Amino acid sequence: MKILILSRNASLYSTQSLMNAAIKRNHEVQIYDHLMCNIIVEKSKPQLMIGQDFIGHFDAVIPRIGASATTYGASIVRQLEHMGIFTTVTADALLKARDKLHCMQLLSNMGLDVPKTGISAGDYCIPMVYDQISKDKAVVKLISSTQGLGVILAQTKNQGISIVEGFHRVREDVLIQEFIQDAKGSDVRVFIVDGKIVGAMVRQAVPGEFRSNIHRGASSTIAILSPEEEDLALKATSILGLSIAGVDILRSNRGPLILEVNASPGLEGIEGTTKVNIAEKIIKFIEREVKKRKHG
DSSP states (O other): OEEEEEOSOTTSHHHHHHHHHHHHTTOEEEEEOGGGEEEEOOTTOOEEEETTEEOOOOSEEEEOOOGGGHHHHHHHHHHHHHTTOEESSOHHHHHHHHSHHHHHHHHHHTTOOOOOEEOOSSGGGHHHHHHHHOSSOEEEEETTOOTTTTEEEESSHHHHHHHHHHHHHTTOOEEEEEOOGGGTTEEEEEEEETTEEEEEEEEEOOTTOOOOOGGGTOEEEEOOOOHHHHHHHHHHHHHHTOSEEEEEEEEETTEEEEEEEESSOOSHHHHHHHOOOHHHHHHHHHHHHHHHHHHO
């Protein structure tokens, strides 16, 4: 097969891991920066260019789309879909997962438990919305935050209101979210490929930090999932239409809560912790899907 990986940085661990796994299984791999791709829309003839050249034939695409390039990256993925190429994440699923409010709305509407979350477009409504979430501590986060960036723990209501107002001044939409004290600075990352859980780890934040992202220095250990946690993670990916995902779960006194669903989860932390070659599992999934298409 000929596989295209969309990645802003070819040297990143996840990109390299996927490339090496594909090559080991005798596939040809190309890596393109999606921000260097150009879309040509024409009746019955969708095309994509890299630089001055039209891209050739690919059997499958693995999008590694970061938060800073979500909109354009999703447009590139959608164009590849229109060209009849299998993509490991669809443009629609990517957009649903990346918009944290939309994601929370979809999951909660389908009966999945999430931290209580609110949003206000106008400053005058912030105190009322904040009161519905908490009387003191609450998490304020950008709708498209990633790797813990744009996520702040407000210690008091007044501080939280000031943080939200500050984001509004720079025209950023933010969520006010329930702070789950009993999670004690940890969460569970569940990695799913093709409707199956292939790895899970507990991430523990460093002392004095509430964000448990590996990029922020958190430690990780292999997670033993409860049946309820497994069911929650699998339902979340199914609702969002994701074949590959990293589902973040908080363990609270009222049971597991979906914190976030990542449509472009990193491989370094999960592979390093579990010692599972997840990149290989992704390539095998692609092989199955492309084979189905050819014989379907």
